[in-house]
Amino acid sequence: MEVLETGILFRYGHDDQRRGRWKAREMEELVKDYTGASHALAVSSGSTAVACALAAAGIGHGDEVIVPPFTYLATIEAVLLTGGLPVFADIDDTLCLDAESIRAALSPNTKAVLLVHMCGAAADMDPILEVCRERDLVLIEDAGQALGAWYHGRSVGRFGATGAFSFDFFKITTAGEGGVLITDDETRYGLADSYADHGHDHIGTNRGMEQHPILGFNYRISELHAAVGLAQMRKLESIRTAKRANKAVLRAAVEDLPGLGFRRMPDPEGDSGTFLNLLLPDSGTAQRGVEALRAAGVPGVNYWFTNMYHFINQWDHVKNLDAAAPLAIHSLGAPQDYRALELPQAQDVIGRLISVGIGCSWEPDTTERIGGDLRSALASVLG
Numbered sequence: 001m002e003v004l005e006t007g008i009l010f011r012y013g014h015d016d017q018r019r020g021r022w023k024a025r026e027m028e029e030l031v032k033d034y035t036g037a038s039h040a041l042a043v044s045s046g047s048t049a050v051a052c053a054l055a056a057a058g059i060g061h062g063d064e065v066i067v068p069p070f071t072y073l074a075t076i077e078a079v080l081l082t083g084g085l086p087v088f089a090d091i092d093d094t095l096c097l098d099a100e101s102i103r104a105a106l107s108p109n110t111k112a113v114l115l116v117h118m119c120g121a122a123a124d125m126d127p128i129l130e131v132c133r134e135r136d137l138v139l140i141e142d143a144g145q146a147l148g149a150w151y152h153g154r155s156v157g158r159f160g161a162t163g164a165f166s167f168d169f170f171k172i173t174t175a176g177e178g179g180v181l182i183t184d185d186e187t188r189y190g191l192a193d194s195y196a197d198h199g200h201d202h203i204g205t206n207r208g209m210e211q212h213p214i215l216g217f218n219y220r221i222s223e224l225h226a227a228v229g230l231a232q233m234r235k236l237e238s239i240r241t242a243k244r245a246n247k248a249v250l251r252a253a254v255e256d257l258p259g260l261g262f263r264r265m266p267d268p269e270g271d272s273g274t275f276l277n278l279l280l281p282d283s284g285t286a287q288r289g290v291e292a293l294r295a296a297g298v299p300g301v302n303y304w305f306t307n308m309y310h311f312i313n314q315w316d317h318v319k320n321l322d323a324a325a326p327l328a329i330h331s332l333g334a335p336q337d338y339r340a341l342e343l344p345q346a347q348d349v350i351g352r353l354i355s356v357g358i359g360c361s362w363e364p365d366t367t368e369r370i371g372g373d374l375r376s377a378l379a380s381v382l383g
Contacts, residue, residue, distance in 0.1 A: 003223045011042075011223050012197070013207040018155030023085070026228035028180065030166070030233040037182035039189035042226055043196050046144040046166020047074035048177030048219035053162035054082045054114070056183065056192035059139050061328050062178060063111035063334050068097045069346045070304065070313035071116040075142050076318055079114065082311065083328040085335050088312070090345045093264040095277065096123030096352070097158035100343060102131050112138040112198075117146035117156045120172070120274025121357055125159055126264040127152045132160075138165075148172050148240045150270030158180050163190070172243070172274055173236050175229030178221050244359040248368045250276050250356065253371030259285075263353075275302075275355040278378070283351030286379055287309045290354055292377035293357045298370060300357025305350045312343070 004023050008014045011024040024145035059065060067076055067139050081085045081277075087110065090101035102113060113132055117123055132273045139160030143149065145167040149156045157163025162185075165171075167178035183189050194201055196219040197210035200325040221229075254260060263277035282287040282368040283305065290303040308314045316322075319338040321329060336383050356374065359366075 003227050007172060009223050011220055012200075012202070020335060021223075023223045023230050024221055027175075027226045027230040027233060030230065031180050031182065032235060034233065035158060035182055035253060036065050037158055037163075038156070038184040039182065039186065041189065041192050041196060042221045043179050043181060043219045044221050044225075045074075045219075046164060046168055046171075047073075047078065048196070049164035049166065049181045050078040050114075050140075050142050050144070051082060052110075052181045052196050052219060053140050053142075053164045053183075054078055054084070055142050055195045056181070056188040057112065057161040059084055059138065059140070062109070065140075066097070066102050066105055066107040066108060066113040066208055068118075069341070069343050070095060070118060070310065070350055070355055071142065071153055073309050073315065073318075074144070075114060075116055076283045076315070080323075080327055080329060084111075085109075085329055085332060087335050088341055088343065090125070090340070090343045090348060091225055092278050092345055093279070094121075094124050095263055095347055095349065099124065099127035099129065099131050101345070102128065106135060106137075109335070110135070110137060110274060112140055113160075114142060114159070115139050116142040117145070119263070119277055120146055120272040121149050121263070122146065122151040122156050122267055122270055123190050124137075125262075126266075128158060135302035139314065145171065145274065145315075146272060148236055148272035149275075151267050152270070156270075158184065161185060162188055164271065167225075167232070171237055172272055173229065173232035175221070175232065176356075177226040178229045203328055222303045237359045240272055242362075243358045244271065245273075245274045246360070246362050247271075247276050247358045249367045250358070250371045250374055253375045254278070257375070257378055257382055259295065259300060260295055260378060275357055278354045278356070279349070280352045280354060280382075284312050286352050286354055287383045289378055293356070293374065295352070296373040297378040298356060298373050298377060299359070302355040304353060304355065311350055312341070312346070319351045 089105040092098035143162040144166035167175040199216040261279035
């Protein structure tokens with residue numbers, strides 16, 4: 001309402017009319033305070049945050065970038081649209097890139113690793129950082145699903161050159177649509193700040209006379225979206241605390257079931273509590289488990305193995321490089337045959353994975369009921 005009262009929905013300029021209200025700036029300050037990052041830039045989506053993170057880290061035309069086969073499609077699209085060449089490496093039971101698979105996928109043309117922290121928790125950072133140091137690779141973190149996740153006391157998104165968070169409708173904090181880039185590097189922040197706003201340098205108070213040090217595009221967030229994101233950022237820790245408590249109840253309800261495993265957590269205390277990730281003995285049992293859970297009314301059941309947007313098996317347009325117009329990869333050639341990739345760990349782990357989304361507003365009796373339904377349904381398929 002404060003934004004609507006001023007009539008200034010644009011995040012820049014109009015200083016006299018906005019009455020000192022700068023929602024995007026306030027949102028950025030809260031993200032910096034929460035993560036400990038030196039710089040934060042609110043943009044229009046998590047997808048554009050990844051695009052800005054790549055650009056600010058110097059990734060572009062012809063650069064090979066290691067990516068995972070389990071992520072939202074935006075990760076891959078951002079590499080392709082910046083002119084880069086995706087190189088798929090395997091994941092492990094953390095649901096994130098495996099360090100040895102990264103090492104096996106390297107070539108003389110590898111420039112960066114685009115690490116995705118999937119399903120609300122951190123990847124196994126120490127061995128991944130070791131690979132990046134060994135080969136002098138740029139690390140970029142797509143933490144779209146992982147705001148509120150930590151690795152041994154450090155927020156995800158702060159281990160690489162740049163990091164990116166999503167604030168879309170399905171994330172732990174939402175702006176409806178929105179995203180935030182973070183970095184501890186002032187130069188990279190300056191590049192991202194200009195890149196996200198048609199190259200504007202944002203120096204001075206006369207927007208019409210700002211300089212354009214680089215080419216950019218429009219990845220701006222509106223003040224309306226930022227106002228929602230700001231309100232949600234204020235609630236982040238209480239949301240995280242509630243999710244972790246509810247997740248603990250659900251896990252306790254099923255952890256003694258024979259044949260049931262869980263996603264490996266390199267830092268369990270750093271988990272944001274977004275998902276309870278269950279590993280069934282095989283893909284057939286997992287598919288029967290999904291059917292049983294949905295029949296029992298367990299909310300938020302995800303089977304990523306057949307999901308159209310999050311797992312490579314359904315990405316025919318990526319494998320075939322179907323695009324509206326030619327991209328750099330069409331001229332330079334793909335570094336892999338995307339239609340014949342061998343990613344056995346991903347096929348095994350994601351085939352066995354069931355994720356259950358955790359609510360932050362469940363009442364205790366609701367959580368207990370869901371836990372009971374979860375146990376009964378899984379027990380029925382595990383035998």
